[in-house]
Amino acid sequence: MRKLKVFSFVSLDGCYADRSGSMTWAHDYSRDEEFTAFATENARGSQGELLFGRVTYDMMASYWPTEMAKTNSPVTAEAMNRMKKHVLSRSPRGLTWNNSHLLRGEIIDAVRGLKQQPGPDMMIFGSGSIVKQIATHNLIDEYQLIVVPLVLGGGHNMFEGIQQNLAVRLNHHRVFSNGVVLLSYAAQV
């Protein structure tokens, strides 16, 4: 079965989005030269596929196809626009971003079905609402959390409401010069 990984910025108090749902607080930290090189290298030639909830999809679809994105982050923009995007949404409208595919049905079955199809590994970018719905169903193989040295005081937590403790295993870490820390955890099965 192909793997599903989560890649998300999180504030020091554990939020992937602030109270208003915005992720712009992470921008200052992702503009760091060393971090940009890391993210660019990840994106370059990536053959993976992406899994989005509707809110994050709309946010990204309004940015990555723009000339501004192509100028600011050409390698990442090329990858984001090219890669296959699966979108969990109750509404089929407006999936106008290149290579976007609506994922129908109940979320657990839909994601399990997707994983059972042949294909490359998949990544969830920041769609915390998906994570909290599927994390305890053995569907996520890895959590790559980019811990930002900023406290928000509240916001959206991708694990909020999970009803059982979820033990994971640290398999990689990296500290960037701007104080951002990548902590990568494998699910324990």
Next chain:
Amino acid sequence: MRKLKVFSFVSLDGCYADRSGSMTWAHDYSRDEEFTAFATENARGSQGELLFGRVTYDMMASYWPTEMAKTNSPVTAEAMNRMKKHVLSRSPRGLTWNNSHLLRGEIIDAVRGLKQQPGPDMMIFGSGSIVKQIATHNLIDEYQLIVVPLVLGGGHNMFEGIQQNLAVRLNHHRVFSNGVVLLSYAAQV
């Protein structure tokens, strides 16, 4: 002015205590040999003072003076029982643990007054309710967070309700063999 540091276990989703207020979920991780050596070395001969909220004080006062604590963790128990303990509490009753001192008055003024007194640096152990009340008042100099590879799905967050973003600076990190990660941050003043 002497320094005030926070030392706390936090779950991967940012909680210092679970929904019921318990911190026992961290015990399995703190029993690791390498981590125990680190904690013991910190405690050995420590001249610091401790600052507690009432709930954490009562929890620790019921454990560290016991024979079980002295047997399981002799060095840490000696330090915890010996060190000066300041307790923020509305009730003066029951500060029976050795070297405990009631801290009277409004919390911000009380902590500021304590910092202005001559003396060694002070540490807050796990009293997240204090942290959230004073974090934005320039009273905390350092956050030492022990990130445990366990998701709780909810609980008490020491930064919850802080009304402004709080940027901090990573000044130290250490990864332990059991996957626990120490992330130490200095306040940005």
